[in-house]
Amino acid sequence: MSNLTNIKTVDAGSAENDNDLINAFIKGDHSAFEKLVLKYQDRVFNLCCRLLGDRDEAEDSAQEVFIKVYRALKGFRFKSSFYTWLYRIVINTCKNRIKSVEYRSIKSRVSIDSDQENRGNTIVDIVDQRPMQDKTLEQKEKMKRVQEALNSLPPDQKTVIVLCDIEGLSYDEIAGITKTRLGTVKSKISRARLGLRNKLEGII
């Protein structure tokens, strides 16, 4: 089964329902937690994939995210929406994973292997391994270049640009998730777009 879809699977506006599920979980209903996982797993996984650029790492990170959610959910204070809180956990988990020695060693091995075809389970390869019938080779190549350009951005810029242009979040939401000022978010997004523009010159 393909792991790709063009449909954004979760409606971020369904906060009330999330709160009901959280309250049910606090009262002891484990299935409420499972409903939250099922509801958000695609978003979490996609975000991990885009931030880490590696499918295996993304899968491990998504799992780690939901385990953290399970442990912390009883202490959820309803001060922010659940998905804002969840995204913050995703970003911090990915950030820590990138920092981890293991991840660095994997990445260094990849960088030594400059041949694109040998890049293990990188997102680039996922695309290649699961070609969509309605995509031309040219489009796939373009997608590959875009992901590579994303991967080459500084982590903070990559985070905000993924949240803004891929996840479709507003500046305010991104500022809340990353706990940074609105002005900082704007300038990081602007710099990230300029960075991508330079890297993708002649491709897009």
Add this chain to the structure above:
Amino acid sequence: MECAKIKSLLSEYMDKAFDNDTVKEVKEHLLSCKDCSREYFKLKSITEELSSMERYRAPSNLLNKVNIAIQKRPWYLRLPDYIPGSGGFRLPMEYVTLAATAVLVVFIFTSIYIDNEKDNMIAGSGGNRQFLGSNTGPSAVSVEPLELQFIPVSRKGSGTVSADNLFSVSSGKPSRDLQLPDILKMMDMDSPILKNQKIISSLNELITKAGGDIVLKEHKGAAENIDAITVSIPKKSYDSFIQGAEEIGRFHPPAPALTGKSADQVLVRIRFNVNE
């Protein structure tokens, strides 16, 4: 507006993040300037490309893996799951939980009693503070799974930490005007320290007790993910600080006792979540 200014505004213009006047001004410029207009469409095509990127779907067995990982946790981490009203269930387990809690309470009290006895023995034999928390001697405080690490900061290039080479900041103002509550607000919500009210209140109390003379000099980690702070402590508050610190964490390397030659102010780094 000049082209350079317009170009710097294009990203926000695309997201309609301006007031109407600025939008109008940029729009008019784009209509009359080919160069800026070309730049705008390049940026726009990049954002369109990003927003139309395929979305990855989670593996179908993700929930199953999460459930297995949750069940595989050690028994003491799963204990709250069984407490009614905190996400738990299963009546017979209530009694198991009660029994386990009782055993735990007895164990903790016994540990504290034994530790106090050790403290008395050290103090009685004329031992100085350097023995507390030392790797070579018996530990004077019980070590929690989650603890704070207090690190005496030595001068650059100094080998072992001693009273004479503790880094001094006798002059100068704190680099950041931040207090502990501000730091906690800035920390990662997922940080284990935020879940441990005992540590937070103890740390607050420790800093307050030292007379408010302790100031934050710097913090390590991004603003949203602080994992260490450095505080400066006046010489006169040093002993009471160490005493309080050892109740909620441990000094590593051990805190050296100050001498007449020691600096007026010393720096101590406090690391949160040492075991992560």
